[in-house]
Amino acid sequence: MSKLPARLQPLWPLAKRVHRALSLVLGVLGRRLAPLLGERGLPRSGSTTSAATAAAEPDAVTxxxxxxxxxxxxxxxxGMPPRHWAFTTTTRPDVPPVQxxxxxxxxxxxxxxAVIxxxxxxxxxxxxxxxIAGWQEHPLFLRPRLPAVEHVSGTVAVLATRGGNASYYHYLLDVLPxxxxLRRTVPDVAVDHYYLERSTRYHREILALAGLDGLPRLDVGRERAVRADRLLVPSIPNVGExxxxxxxxxxxxLLPPADTADKPTRLYVTRGDRRHTRRMESEAELWPLLEARGFARVDPGSMSVRDQVDxxxxxxxxxxxxxxxxTNLLFCRPGVRVLHLMAPTYVKHCFYAILDAIPDARYRYVLGEGRTPPPGTELTGVQDDIDLAPEKVLAELDVLLEQ
Known part of the structure; x- marks a missing residue:
């Protein structure tokens, strides 16, 4: 996920390397100065696992x-090309424990x-x-000190996590779970406040549809630090997507459909026409051909969450x-068929992982033209546009429908 403006997206790989290097260098200085800054000092060290964190401070951490x-x-x-390494290397993913x-x-x-x-x-x-390669590169270390720390009495449960503030995918698949x-691991706990993002329309709609809009909530912010008498931090169950x-x-x-009557049964999901946004470069030529096959073009970002689900x-x-x-593939019926269009510089398994849990779903991917990174390299074309000939899309669609 990149936060750069669309016109600067080609610089993202370089920006990420600079970001990591600065975190490392500034973090060394920040940790040395931390004792002088009291509760606003940066963490003095880090641990890779929560088990190690608990073992190091048994009187304070469970x-x-x-x-x-x-x-x-x-x-x-x-898919085409077949057996892309982004899929062959994720057939047996490490699944984090629920804790x-x-x-x-x-x-x-x-x-x-970030939890301290x-x-x-x-x-x-x-x-x-x-x-990032480890805790030393965490963006927390880009700042000289913590924001002013606010003490909150009682028990605070942390549901917010990276990406949840700005991504529909991460809110549904990282934050909500x-x-x-928490319910599975500490079933009877009384929570006074939830550290939970609710700033956008879709955040509020998701919580309302899931019956969670009444949760007592602490606002999340870039410049906020909350110290609680008791901080409960559920594991992130969707690490690695x-x-x-x-x-x-x-x-x-949590989000069942309400009314699917009169909804189209064939969807083309667009990304619009702005450059460096993963747009389909040939969409103007492709769309009439799909429309002739009974497809409806949808832009889920312009729809309510209720309408997206349905x-x-x-x-x-x-x-x-x-x-x-x-992400709305989450709500598809058993047997749905999906053709996933991607650039060769940004091949992701995340939506196949969703469909793999839906009975009888059929998935196929097709990659655009252009530079193909060698196996095992970082795929940094986060917002690269997709160069795909319409006839290739239609040919792959025919294969999908015949599966």
Whole structure:
């Protein structure tokens, strides 16, 4: 996920490398100065796992659970080119255990919800961030000190996490499932406040539809730090975007369709026509051909969450450009068929992982033209547009429908 403006998206790989290097360098300085800044000082160290965090501070930190998650094994999906390494390397993903970190006098910081113990340790497992090699590169260390720390009495549960403030995908698949992790691991706990993002229309609509809009909430902000008497931090169950099947089942149960009557059964999910936004470059030529085959063009970002759920629940066939709008595949009926369009510089398994949990769903991917990174390299074309000939899309669609 990139926060750069569209015109600057080609600079993202360089910006990410600079971001990581600055975090490393500034973090060394910040940790040395931390003792001089009191409670606003940065964490003095970090731990890779929550188990290590709890073991290091047994008087202040407890780990509830952990309950091992059932293993996940997936076949390599069909697509062109076949057996792309982004799929062959994710057939047996590591699935994190379901557990909750319980921290006395714990602190949560920012919209990425970094978790700090009273011993000034950053728990990296619950403070996960994209594309970094370890806790030393966490963006928390880009700042010279913490925001002013606000003390909140009672028990605070952290549901916010990286990406949840700005991504429909991460809100549905990272934020919401943390509440279920909390319920499974600390079932009888009384929570006074939830550290939970609710700033956008879709945040509020999702919570209302799921019956969660009445949760007592603390606002999330980039410049906010909250220290609680007791901080409960559920594990992030969708690390690596591998989406264990229980998450799909859980979100589907929270957001069932209401009215699928008169909804189209064939969808083309557009990304619009702005450059460097993963747009389909040939959409002007492709769309009339799809329309002739009975497709309706939809832009889920312009729809209410209720309408998105119902529209995708009615779909029998979906052709979609890679993007957060395809998160709505969560709500598709059993047997749905999906053609996933991607650039070769940004091939992602996340939507296949969702469909793998829906009975009898059929998935196929097709990649555009252009530079093909070698196996195992970082795929950094986050917002690269997709160069695909319309006839190739139609040919792959025919193959999908014949599966």
């Amino acid at each position: 780990l509830h659970g952990p309950a091992p998650s059932p293993p996940v094994e997936r076949a390599v999906p069909p 909750t970190l319980d921290v006395r006098d714990g602190t949560v910081v920012g919209d990425f919800a 113990t009273p011993g000034r340790v950053l728990d990296f497992e619950t403070s996960d961030y994209w594309g 943390r509440l279920e992790v 591998h989406t264990p099947p229980w998450i799909v089942d859980h979100v589907r149960s 529209t995708f629940a009615a779909a029998e066939v979906v052709v979609g450009v890679h993007g957060a709008a395809l």
